[in-house]
Amino acid sequence: MYLKLPPRVSRIIHTLQAHGYEAFAVGGCVRDTVLGRVPDDWDITTSARPQEVKGLFTRTVDTGLIHGTVTVLLGDDSFEVTTYRIDGRYEDHRHPSQVRFSAELAEDLRRRDLTINAMAYNQEQGLVDLFGGMKDLQEKRIRCVGEARERFREDALRILRVVRFSAQLGFLIDPATEDALRSLAGDLAYVSAERIQVELVKLLRSDHPDYILRLFDTGIAEVVLPELVESAADPARAQSIADSLKKVPPERSLRLALLLHPLGEKKSQKLLRRLKFDNHTIDTVRRLVRWYGQPLGETPAQVRRSAAAIGAELFPQVLQVQGTYRDVTDVRRIWEEITEKGQCISLKTLRITGNDLIALGMQPGPAVGALLKELFVDVLEEPGHNDREYLIECAKRKL
Numbered sequence: 001m002y003l004k005l006p007p008r009v010s011r012i013i014h015t016l017q018a019h020g021y022e023a024f025a026v027g028g029c030v031r032d033t034v035l036g037r038v039p040d041d042w043d044i045t046t047s048a049r050p051q052e053v054k055g056l057f058t059r060t061v062d063t064g065l066i067h068g069t070v071t072v073l074l075g076d077d078s079f080e081v082t083t084y085r086i087d088g089r090y091e092d093h094r095h096p097s098q099v100r101f102s103a104e105l106a107e108d109l110r111r112r113d114l115t116i117n118a119m120a121y122n123q124e125q126g127l128v129d130l131f132g133g134m135k136d137l138q139e140k141r142i143r144c145v146g147e148a149r150e151r152f153r154e155d156a157l158r159i160l161r162v163v164r165f166s167a168q169l170g171f172l173i174d175p176a177t178e179d180a181l182r183s184l185a186g187d188l189a190y191v192s193a194e195r196i197q198v199e200l201v202k203l204l205r206s207d208h209p210d211y212i213l214r215l216f217d218t219g220i221a222e223v224v225l226p227e228l229v230e231s232a233a234d235p236a237r238a239q240s241i242a243d244s245l246k247k248v249p250p251e252r253s254l255r256l257a258l259l260l261h262p263l264g265e266k267k268s269q270k271l272l273r274r275l276k277f278d279n280h281t282i283d284t285v286r287r288l289v290r291w292y293g294q295p296l297g298e299t300p301a302q303v304r305r306s307a308a309a310i311g312a313e314l315f316p317q318v319l320q321v322q323g324t325y326r327d328v329t330d331v332r333r334i335w336e337e338i339t340e341k342g343q344c345i346s347l348k349t350l351r352i353t354g355n356d357l358i359a360l361g362m363q364p365g366p367a368v369g370a371l372l373k374e375l376f377v378d379v380l381e382e383p384g385h386n387d388r389e390y391l392i393e394c395a396k397r398k399l
Helices: 007-018 028-034 050-056 105-110 133-138 148-154 157-169 175-190 193-204 209-217 235-245 252-274 279-290 300-310 315-322 329-340 354-359 366-381 388-398
Strands: 023-026 043-046 060-064 069-074 077-083 085-087 099-101 119-122 126-129
Touching: 007 023, 007 043, 007 050, 007 069, 007 077, 023 028, 023 105, 028 119, 028 133, 050 060, 050 069, 050 077, 085 105, 105 119, 126 133, 148 157, 148 175, 157 175, 157 193, 157 209, 193 209, 193 252, 209 235, 235 252, 252 279, 252 315, 279 315, 300 315, 300 329, 300 366, 315 329, 354 366, 354 388, 366 388
Parallel strands: 043 077
Antiparallel strands: 023 043, 023 119, 060 069, 069 077, 085 099, 119 126
């Protein structure tokens, strides 16, 4: 099999080979290239030791020397080059207590998680597939390298990665691999919240976000999403939530909101904090959950009021969320008219300011804000009133 490698990847491999070392592209980049996808990054494995790699390239970064990894910089690109290695005993269900460098490619591939991630390639030797990864790709199957329970005991995060890869690729999970992840799902308690968050987001943003149901079918959710287990107990409701995820773009706040809305605003916020999401995501999801089932109005004035309460930046996302369970065609049409006409739905675009009111004789303080809000309510009802002269005259009368 011939795979086209990027020129800079070929350059690194050929440089290592020219100095007597073995070198291959390895892992996900090989898998994605075989599938006709564009890899996010390219990893290279080699028989050269880290210091030997550093000696062959001008610009390098010591990414993880004790684990054999050196990042080689070529132009604006960076490539991780890792020495063949054998992992020692995993004592924390995540990381090997030590690693030992090896001169054998087979030893390095044997330690990897899935057969489809355990293939290597260079242009001289072609595809090296010692564990049936190509067959699993052809048969659309996710299967562990070697004995699945051993792979999961080494690194419990692999349990969640199996489901994530099945969602990204649309593959089935091999029965033996699924039996192992069911029996060892509890070991995910050893994995950090940050790592669980990363895998969960990748699953939700995949082409098959509805595969989230596999977390509940296998017992994984009891560890990583226990707050949702009760909501998913009703198969029809769980399927409805899963189906809704496919109706919105793969944007994480949208899909998180659809997944978490049964919990309500406060519990959703608490769950996201537990999983160490950033504050912006937490706030966005919280607001989307709050507005999940709220009416947005039927008239332009009602829609303007809803948009003002929600915020112009978030209102289109609320429409996308609500569009998963009801027809929002009329509301969307009204919203488009509002934006096309540039109608005011925010105090920021109100054509009178607090300084204007102070210039009219008001004392600085809460009363200024209260009058601005009163004028804003008037403009929401009648967009034509967002005229500076009109608003100043209106303010004078109220004063």
